[in-house]
Amino acid sequence: MRKFNLIKALLAVVSLSTAGTLQAADLQDADAIVERANLVSYYAGDDGRSEARMLIKDAQGREQKRQFTILRRDRSEGGEQDFLVVFSRPADVRNTVFLVSKKPGNDDDRWLYLPGLDLVKRISAGDKRTSFVGSHYFYEDVSGRGTEEDSHVLLETNATHYVIENTPVDASSVEFSKYIAWINKDTFLPEKIEYQDDNGALYRRVEVLASADVQGHITVTKSRVSDLRSGGQTTLEFRFQKYDLGMEQAVFSERSLRKPPREWLKR
Amino acid sequence: MSLFTRTLPWFLIALALPSYASDDWGDDAWGDEDEQEIQLHGFVELGAGWRTSDDRVLADDDMTLGELRGRIESETYLGDTRYSGKFDLYADGVDGGLQMNLREALADFSLTDNLDLRLGHQVLTWGTGDLVFLNDLFAKDWQSFFSGRDDEYLKAPSTSLKLAWYGEQANLDLVWTPVFANDSYIEGERFSYFSPMSGSQVAAPAGKVTPDHPDETFENGEFALRLHGTAQLFGQSSTEWAVYGYRGFWKQPNAVSVQGRAYFSRxxxxxxxxxxxxxxxxxxSEIAWYNGADDAGSDPLLPNNQLRFLLGYEQELLPKLTMGLQYYSERTLDYQALAANDGNSLYRPDENRELWTMRLTYSAMQDNLILSWFSFYSPTDQDYYHRPSAKYRFNDELSLTVGGNIFGGEQAHTFFGQFEDASNLYARLRWSY
Known part of the structure; x- marks a missing residue:
């Protein structure tokens, strides 16, 4: 019954990808770089599907697994999006479905379907920097953090990356004092992000381990988040990604919670 | 407990042995969910619960839960039709014997682009309440709920046909249950109850409730309807609205015939x-008008009409700590007529029964530990029902839940007060596969 806590939030990394890449002069404006990275990471195509699985390891080396399929549709580029996440593993969350209507600048609308009770439960917008389905990923890592929530400074432009320092506008709402992002100059994919606490100590790292071109969009196929304090980590793999399937808005409704849309979920 | 150990179905344990084969995804195929292949899932669970005090009217009153339960579930597609089945087999040390429980056996398909049909044995839920039900008149299993089984078992399955139509502005659900499916109510076996007839707590054998069921005719089938949709009524958020209708029977046998037999009234x-x-x-928020067989409210052997109202709010207080509050009221209509005709019953319900509920949920240890507290408290009945629980997930297969069902009240006859001696503590160890 309390599976919904386990499945705390939305998974959007389905779409870590980019528009066509052009060799161009280095950009100077940190805000413009971050905006572009946001589109590349979370808004590839007009819609998309992906299968995903997580391997969660705690500091003692104990493992848990999660597997699910994600459908995404953008209402507007860089703006509102809808997600449907259908879990297939582990057994105790199998067929649990999660629906999110992401509204940058506002609270998201979120629903959870618990198949054992045939219950469509609406869940309140929670802290976005807490564990997503028991992994080391946060809700915000996968659905995207509003670009307006941090101020951005371009620290360095090297041969391959823009190095950007991000400082929260509201420091009380987050557990970090700042984070540094390494954004690929060609693809605009943030390939490494490191978080620092109030003492300037590095305690958390998110990194892309592999990516591929899918229908012209650079797409993450493997990433990892490391909790440097506890020693735990979660590896996330994506497969069977497709973009621009032509999904309708109606796919993201109560109907799909009670009867997941096989037309879009199957490979 | 001897029966319990004797009937231990070892084969179920064998079925549930998890695969510790890989310490990585390794070559674990993504095609695990291959639809052509039939997958078996489920769990094996050992559950035990003990009464915290004696129940003097029950002969064997030590345990409220004592079972080894095996669940097998599977689903497959044939064409575009999904077939799903869930089946429980359990050795019950409280009621005794090996019991079967078909949780689900259904077919699910679309008749047209916007019309779905779900046919068969299924659990059905709608409405907005958290453990408080107004327009959800699908069958509940209160015995499971009180004894500490998984929350899933609160909802009892029924053999029904559900048609769901999806339109632009609104959607319509229509559920037909040809044979009336009543609640699994407190009947005096696992738990005793208060009888207003005798003015005392009673239990089986003499006090066992054996009601008359409605004849199995088309006319006596249950029809439930929900018209629902979403609208932007408040700011950016989508507001879900719904209108409900039901034709059937009270789900508990709370009417008495002139011969003194309990039955389910219209x-x-x-x-x-x-x-x-x-x-x-x-x-x-939810509202429901219950309209029964006693329109004037003057027949004390029939339940009066009621107006039910619910208002609730839930919010995250701190990261990982969520609190929900609900206010519920149940107004007995035509109360003066009831009062004039029930022989000044000492046990007449209040005209307005009010109930508050609170849910606190806290998750810790990377969501592997879930602490929960749910309380019902009625200021009008002066009674309560607390449901604390803690669930720990050792890994993806094994979990332990411990909790309690604590009842109490100022008077012996009220809704929760009558179950004071049913108070229990329980533990369940579950192995999922």
């Missing part, structure tokens, strides 16, 4: 609900 109901984001939480 119930029709109409209602509505709203649910939306408010501030950073979720607000919901």
């Amino acid at each position: 119930l029709n109901s109409l209602g509505a609900s709203l649910r939306t984001n408010i501030a950073s939480g979720i607000g919901h």
Whole structure:
């Protein structure tokens, strides 16, 4: 019954990808770089599907697994999006479905379907920097953090990356004092992000381990988040990604919670 | 417990042995969910619960839960039709014997682009309440709920046909249950109850409730309807609205024939609900008008009509700590007529029964530990029901749940007060596969 806590939030990394890449002069404006990275990471195509699985390891080396399929549709580029996440593993969350209507600048609308009770439960917008389905990923890592929530400074432009320092506008709402992002100059994919606490100590790292071109969009196929304090980590793999399937808005409704849309979920 | 150990179905344990084969995804195929191949899932669970005090009217009153349960579930597609089955087999040390429980056996398919049909044995739920039900008149299993089984078992399956039509502005659900499916109510076996007839707590064998069921005719089938949709009523959030209708019977045998036999009397109901984001939480409200066989309210052997109202709000207080509050009221209509005809019964319910509920949920240890507390408290009945629980997930296969069902009240006859001696503590160890 309390599976919904386990499945705390939305998974959007389905779409870590980019528009066509052009060799161009280095950009100077940190805000413009971050905006572009946001589109590349979370808004590839007009819609998309992906299968995903997580391997969660705690500091003692104990493992848990999660597997699910994600459908995404953008209402507007860089703006509102809808997600449907259908879990297939582990057994105790199998067929649990999660629906999110992401509204940058506002609270998201979120629903959870618990198949054992045939219950469509609406869940309140929670802290976005807490564990997503028991992994080391946060809700915000996968659905995207509003670009307006941090101020951005371009620290360095090297041969391959823009190095950007991000400082929260509201420091009380987050557990970090700042984070540094390494954004690929060609693809605009943030390939490494490191978080620092109030003492300037590095305690958390998110990194892309592999990516591929899918229908012209650079797409993450493997990433990892490391909790440097506890020693735990979660590896996330994506497969069977497709973009621009032509999904309708109606796919993201109560109907799909009670009867997941096989037309879009199957490979 | 001897029966319990004797009937231990070892084969179920063998079925549930998890695969510790890989310490990585390794070559674990993504095609695990291959639809052509039939997958078996489920769990094996050992559960035990003990009464915290004696129940003097029950002969064997030590345990409220004592079972080894095996669940097998599977689903497959044939064409575009999904078939799903869930089956429980359990050795019950309280009621005794090996018991079967078919949880689900259904076929699910679309008749047209916007018309779905779900046919067969299924669990059905709608409405906005959290453990409080107004327009959800699908069958419940209160014995499972009181004894500490998984929350899933609160909802009892029924053999029904569900048609769901999806339109532009609104959607319509129609559920037909040809044979009336009553609640699994407190009947005096696992738990005793208060009998207003005798004015005392009673239990089986003499006090066992053996009601008359409605004849199995088309006319006596249950019809439930929900018209629902979403609208932007408050700001950016989508507000869910619904209108409900029901024609069937009270789900518990709360009518008495002139011969003194309990039975399920006619119930029709109409209602509505709203649910939306408010501030950073979720607000919901629901109303239902219960209209039974006693329109004038003057027949003390029949339940009076009622007006039920619910208002609730849930919000995250701190990271990982969520609190939900609900206010519920149940107004007995035509109360003067009832009062004039029930022989000044000492046990007449209040005209307005009010109930508050609170849910606190806290998750810790990377969501592997879930602490929960749910309380019902009625200021009008002066009684309560607390449901604390803690669930720990050792890994993806093994979990342990411990909890309690604590009842109490000022008077022996009230809704929760009568179950004071049913108070219990339980533990369940579950192995999922």
